[in-house]
Amino acid sequence: GAGVSQSPSNKVTEKGKDVELRCDPISGHTALYWYRQSLGQGLEFLIYFQGNSAPDKSGLPSDRFSAERTGGSVSTLTIQRTQQEDSAVYLCASSTASGPQETQYFGPGTRLLVL
């Protein structure tokens, strides 16, 4: 079956522009996670969705970052007024439910470069 997909695979933008990153989770997965992978910080958690609600936004690095999920499926991560330190690979993962017993399946990521 289809795995987690993300688009675009690569994005180059200029400092100060807004960007939107998309994640299509595995069908039927209610839990969705966004992570960021950068050279300086490694892999870090950004935000978690259960259905369409985001009970945990603690990992978002600043108020320039926001995310939403609609229809319990597709999620969009938006970065406003991008900065060079936002350059990273943004990974999305989904699982059948939240909790440690559930395996998170990762998408291929969106590689963001802010010039």
Added chain:
Amino acid sequence: AQSVTQLGSHVSVSEGALVLLRCNYSSSVPPYLFWYVQYPNQGLQLLLKYTSAATLVKGINGFEAEFKKSETSFHLTKPSAHMSDAAEYFCAAIYGSSKTGNLIFGQGTTLQVKP
């Protein structure tokens, strides 16, 4: 703070040699533990996970890991390395205090396999 530590950012072995990648967790209460592999320009793939059912966990591609509470460790091993094992490996944990099940990652270990 709860964390995961991977000793050695770079490990190099010869083809056919033993692979040993080290991982330690920080809590006195054992978390759920995972090993993921990342091939270039791809997302993370689950190798194996520990959920307290058994201390020796077997995963895909011939990898296994042993949970040792006394050492707060979850090292990954493979008896005989193949060239195709060259990749980056991440140890991760979900601590019991987590309400969302988000993964906390180690810094990663790049495995090089020499012919």
